[in-house]
Amino acid sequence: MSAPPARKNYYSASAARRGLLQFALGKIVSAVLGLAFLALSVRLLAPQSYGVYITLLAGAELFYLVTGLGLSTVAQRYVAEYRLKAVAQDFTSFLRRQLRRRVYLSLAALALLLLAWEPAMSATGLGLGRSWMLPVGLLLLGWSGYCFLEEVMGACLLQGYSQTLAALRNVVRLLVVWYGAHQPSGLTLELMVWAEALVTLASWLTAELLVMRWARRAPSAEGAVADFEAPDMDAVARRFYVVQLAGQAYGINITKMLVMRLLGAAQAASFGVAQSIADIVRNYLPAHLLAGWVRPIMVARYVKNRDLGEVALVVNLVLKVNLLGLLPLAAAFLVAGDELGAWLSNGHYPKLGALLSVMMLGLVLQSLHLLLTMVALTLESARASLRATFAACLALPVLVLLVWQMGIMGAALAMLVTELIWISVAWYTLAGQGHRLHLDLLGWAKIAAAAIGGAGLGWWCKSSGLGGPGAPGTILAALAALGLGFAALVWILRPQREGEVLLVRQLLKGGNNKS
Structure with missing residues (x-):
């Protein structure tokens, strides 16, 4: 009789350490490449064009979140649970179903957008003609597929795959900027959008091949059972989708589009440059390093031990690591941010210091927001996120008023207000449900x-x-x-x-x- 197939602990301490090392090395490489891409693109692309480019990327992120119908929650919460509890063949089938579902949703939403192209361009202030339908459509399709797979790879601790792909994407983008700089017409918006669309499509298809190849070859987890199902998955995913949808009403992507609509492309470019620097800090540098890595660890440990104290310990530790990076950065931008902005953009954006400092404080609050979201997701408590999100939505008129009266600084300050509301309501709701997290x-x-x-x-x-x-x-x-x-x-x-x-x-x- 043949021996049973080997079982594996996918979320052991050694697996977590390996994922963290891959994540850290990848983030360092991506930070250098991302900063180089930002410096070159803001120097070479006209401010009006850069404003449109930034707004298009914000629209792509909105497209992914709005059209997912709960799939982001499935990736963040239930991929890890199926990896732990379902046998290998069932896990692979589950993963394949979710990937196909993501594609079908994207295609359906894209068809509706193309039918309403002119009203959509008018409402956003982008004003792009029908000749832009193909590159923008490809960008949205590739972006939604790749973003979903990024969340899946994070849930499976496949940081080696995700960080390698991120680095390669930035290398290709740098080459495109270099190519555009040596053309007679210079770097153009059309070249940037086409390049972004094709690179994102290639990244999506490559990521899917890698993830499915890994899933087919990986053994079952220790303790996995046949025919495992998470009966509450669809209901929880729908509730968190409503939270995500409502959260877009005051989120950074809507803020970028609001700045574009109310203040024009030039101001959208200034806000976009500052936000791009903040994104590099959030996504690539050590200040926000642990947040993406810790989610599957938190889910796996809570599923196994049901220990809220351990969850609170992780929350405090991760936030302190974030604070140790973000608060000195906020101070540094306050002291020398104007000089940094002028140098980075070759004089195009010389007054970014105060704005960058406020955005770093915003990242502090976003870090706590993210961690509390992870806690609510781990506890399968959509009520906390739902109440907090709808409470923060009440600040939307404040966002519009501050943008109208104070320009891009008003947009940054409004983001602080909405984050404070969200955090307060979420924490008190969790406490009322008996999940009182001790915050240091x-x-x-x-x-x-x-x-x-x-x-x-x-x-x-x-x-x-x-x-x-x-x-x-x-x-x-x-x-x-x-x-x-x-x-x-x-x-x-x-x-x-x-x-x-x-x-x-x-x-x-x-x-x-x-x-």
Whole structure:
């Protein structure tokens, strides 16, 4: 008799460490490539064209979220559960069904959009003619497929695949910018959109081939059973889809499109440059590194142990890591953001410092928002997210008013208001359901105090004018003083707690831990 097929623990500590290492290395490479692409594109593309390009990408993200009908929740929550509990063949079939469903939804929504092309272009302020239907349609189709597979790869701890594809995408985009710069007409919006569409399509198809190949070859998880089903999956996915849909009413993508509609392409470009820098911080740099990696770990551990205390420990640890990166960045942009924006854009966008600083504070709140969403998703508590999202939607008139009265700074401030509303309502709703998460406010305050102290030191160094006001030497000295002051104050104040240190040691310790 042949031996039964080997079983595997897909969410062990060693698997988590391997995923984290792949994630970290990939993010570092993508950060360098992404920053290079941003610097070249904002220098070479006219502000009006860059504003349209940024708004199109925001529309692609909206298209993915709106047309998913709950598939994003399936990827984030139930792919990991099926990987744990379903035998390999059933997991592969489940995954194939979800991938096909994503394609069918995209094609149906795309057909409706193309039928209503002219009203859609008028409503968004983009004003693109029918000649743009093919590249924009391909972009939307590829974007929705690739974004879904990114979430699937994250849930399966396939960060090696996702980060390699992200790096290759940025390499190709850089080559396109370089090619456009050497053409007689220069870098054009049409070239950028076509390149984005084709690169995204290729990334989607490659990712699907890699994921399905892995799924067919991977053995069942330890404890997996035949004919496993998650009976609440569709209902939970629908509830969280309503949350996602309502959340778009005040989210960054709607904000970008609102800036485009009310303020025009030039202001949309300035806002888009600042938001692109914020996106690099959020998606690529260590300040937001753990958020995408920790979701499947949180789901797997809670499914196994049902320990809310461990979930709270992970939330506090991840947010502190984010704060250690985001708050000094907010301080640095306040001190030297104008000079950075002018250098990055070759003088096209010289006044971004205050806007970037506010956006870093917004990322702090978005980090906590993301973590609380992960907690609600892990606990299968759509009520917390639903109440918080509808409460934040009430601030939509505030968003419109602030954009109208204060321009792009008003848009950034409105995002802070909506995030504060969302976080407050979500936390209190979870607490009312018996899921009271302990948040280490004192530890967060210590990191904030260190950032404020570092900012003061950096500002003093800059105002002293060593080497002349605005000179590169002065800016570098100010940033160095800020960084050293922040590090010294963090070391003195010690915001970490013992349980967090032990968790980090457990995740980073090599070898034989199978937990």
